[in-house]
Amino acid sequence: MEYALEERIGNPDLFTGRNEEMTYFLKWINDIKERKSQSTALLARRKTGKTAILERLFNITFFKNDGVIPFYYEIKENEMWVGDFCQDFFLTFLYQYIAFKSRKTNYLDRDKRNSLKEAKQAAINEGLDHLTGVIENVEYSLRYKRVDMLWNTVREAPKTIAKSQGEFIVQMIDEFQFLNAMIFRDKDMKIPAKDLAGGYLSSAESKIAPLLISGSWVGWLMSELNSMLPNRFKYEYLENMPQDEALEMLYKYSRFFEVPVTEETAYLIIKISEGSPFYTSSILRSRYKHKDLTSVKGLTDTLDFETLDNRGNIKSTWMEYVNTAFSKVNDRNAKRIVLHLFKYKDRELTRKEILDQLKLEMTDEELEKKLEALVKGDIINQGQTHFDFRCVRDNIFDKVFRGVYQKEIEHFDVKDIGREYAKSFEKLKRQYRRLQGKYHSQKGYFAEYLILDQLTYRAGKNNALFTAVTRYLPGDFNFCEYSRVWRYDSSPEYSRNFSVDIFARAVRAEDYSIIGEVKSREVKKFSKEEAVTFERKFAEVRKHENIERAVGFIYSRCGFTADAEEYCKEKGIACSDDERWINFC
Numbered sequence: 008m009e010y011a012l013e014e015r016i017g018n019p020d021l022f023t024g025r026n027e028e029m030t031y032f033l034k035w036i037n038d039i040k041e042r043k044s045q046s047t048a049l050l051a052r053r054k055t056g057k058t059a060i061l062e063r064l065f066n067i068t069f070f071k072n073d074g075v076i077p078f079y080y081e082i083k084e085n086e087m088w089v090g091d092f093c094q095d096f097f098l099t100f101l102y103q104y105i106a107f108k109s110r111k112t113n114y115l116d117r118d119k120r121n122s123l124k125e126a127k128q129a130a131i132n133e134g135l136d137h138l139t140g141v142i143e144n145v146e147y148s149l150r151y152k153r154v155d156m157l158w159n160t161v162r163e164a165p166k167t168i169a170k171s172q173g174e175f176i177v178q179m180i181d182e183f184q185f186l187n188a189m190i191f192r193d194k195d196m197k198i199p200a201k202d203l204a205g206g207y208l209s210s211a212e213s214k215i216a217p218l219l220i221s222g223s224w225v226g227w228l229m230s231e232l233n234s235m236l237p238n239r240f241k242y243e244y245l246e247n248m249p250q251d252e253a254l255e256m257l258y259k260y261s262r263f264f265e266v267p268v269t270e271e272t273a274y275l276i277i278k279i280s281e282g283s284p285f286y287t288s289s290i291l292r293s294r295y296k297h298k299d300l301t302s303v304k305g306l307t308d309t310l311d312f313e314t315l316d317n318r319g320n321i322k323s324t325w326m327e328y329v330n331t332a333f334s335k336v337n338d339r340n341a342k343r344i345v346l347h348l349f350k351y352k353d354r355e356l357t358r359k360e361i362l363d364q365l366k367l368e369m370t371d372e373e374l375e376k377k378l379e380a381l382v383k384g385d386i387i388n389q390g391q392t393h394f395d396f397r398c399v400r401d402n403i404f405d406k407v408f409r410g411v412y413q414k415e416i417e418h419f420d421v422k423d424i425g426r427e428y429a430k431s432f433e434k435l436k437r438q439y440r441r442l443q444g445k446y447h448s449q450k451g452y453f454a455e456y457l458i459l460d461q462l463t464y465r466a467g468k469n470n471a472l473f474t475a476v477t478r479y480l481p482g483d484f485n486f487c488e489y490s491r492v493w494r495y496d497s498s499p500e501y502s503r504n505f506s507v508d509i510f511a512r513a514v515r516a517e518d519y520s521i522i523g524e525v526k527s528r529e530v531k532k533f534s535k536e537e538a539v540t541f542e543r544k545f546a547e548v549r550k551h552e553n554i555e556r557a558v559g560f561i562y563s564r565c566g567f568t569a570d571a572e573e574y575c576k577e578k579g580i581a582c583s584d585d586e587r588w589i590n591f592c
Contacts, residue, residue, distance in 0.1 A: 332384025
């Protein structure tokens with residue numbers, strides 16, 4: 008897939024998983040053409056992948072070119088005069104619109120977003136004269152500093168243009184909570200424009216240009232939406248990744264950033280991070296000088312650094328939330344409340360329980376305001392009712408918070424945090440060993456990734472061994488150097504989504520690329536029906552990737568049914584059930 012908008016994730020291949028969310032939102036975007044989609048807010052804390060999802064949705068929608076025009080804008084966490092903000096917002100929309108209509112991605116260059124005159128000329132050059140009227144309206148409002156008129160014009164521009172042209176536009180606005188907080192009515196930044204978000208009261212109901220907004224300050228954004236835009240947005244929460252996606256991300260980052268892990272430490276990282284892409288990435292990319300993720304002690308020391316050291320990415324990110332919340336409720340009682348809720352991870356506490364158990368000398372109304380501020384700052388969570396509250400259910404945040412504040416409130420040795428990690432890992436190691444027993448081999452659980460490693464580092468150097476343990480390879484086949492070795496997921500722009508476990512693209516055209524499937528099941532043999540399905544996916548990958556020389560490969564730990572074996576032999580699909588594929592040589 009091509010990428011019109013440069014994605015901040017860096018290498019596009021680092022985008023991992025989020026299959027359920029991408030499927031949902033791609034359908035949501037497609038449903039705009041039938042006026043089915045309601046404006047939606049995507050909610051999750053920082054560094055969980057919201058921006059990556061929005062940018063990828065923009066790129067897929069842009070290149071799919073199937074009747075919906077994408078618009079993406081991020082509201083920055085820095086102060087701006089409303090005139091500058093409106094012009095930047097409007098020019099971003101204009102140039103993305105012109106780029107989509109003309110199919111010229113050079114219009115997305117950031118340097119182009121500084122001149123309405125140039126934008127008007129670009130629209131004329133591309134035969135989009137219908138844009139000139141709205142551009143002139145913006146020019147007039149800017150010239151005479153009619154800021155309310157200006158905001159109304161630029162905010163409504165996507166809907167206005169969609170309506171006039173019989174088109175559909177999806178508006179993706181990232182970090183929506185900063186709209187009221189960071190934009191000012193005066194150039195001296197003294198008078199906040201506190202009601203800009205309220206302008207979407209009507210706009211958010213549009214079915215031809217609905218909004219998909221995001222916010223990484225969940226409590227703050229929900230407070231804004233509930234007070235200024237009630238019932239205008241559906242809420243979608245970005246949860247942690249399921250284990251298979253988290254595992255794929257871990258191995259992908261491990262290879263990309265050249266940070267080795269073992270099967271055991273990979274399992275421990277996935278479990279302790281609970282599928283959080285932020286925690287997984289922070290551990291793999293930690294600045295800890297003695298980082299060693301191939302041993303349990305090395306992993307424990309790295310987590311200690313990330314949790315307790317001011318240079319740790321995990322600690323510094325969480326402290327942004329803590330410092331923001333405590334700037335409003337910075338007192339000993341607020342810290343006591345948070346620490347107390349950590350002791351009840353398995354249930355919610357009522358305001359009365361908090362008052363009584365901590366013997367707080369304040370009224371219920373005073374406590375309610377304090378708790379609401381902590382919820383808005385994402386330090387605690389609202390319970391099932393407005394009378395109930397609970398801690399953030401997280402394996403790591405409580406250790407960050409306690410490492411900073413618990414010694415101040417009660418007797419506490421910060422070194423206990425490291426001991427708690429060690430204790431957690433001992434418990435997880437016992438689970439891991441039971442898992443090894445279940446699969447009769449420690450190499451069964453992550454078989455897919457072990458085979459990817461074999462192809463990357465060992466198969467070419469041990470060609471005789473790996474060809475000997477693999478049946479039905481072409482006579483002239485040799486394992487070789489590969490430019491890419493990873494899973495293959497079809498781009499969502501294709502009509503049918505599918506994936507294969509192995510895609511090893513040969514560097515040289517005369518060598519064979521490998522497209523493969525891995526099954527590490529305990530008892531069920533690979534069936535003929537599965538072989539037929541794999542053959543179809545094999546053909547699609549070859550077609551989409553324009554590969555002439557490729558071999559299909561199936562690894563099944565439990566072997567193959569007789570008719571599957573015969574089918575693979577007939578079709579020239581290489582097969583193996585030899586465990587040397589998942590044992591390091």
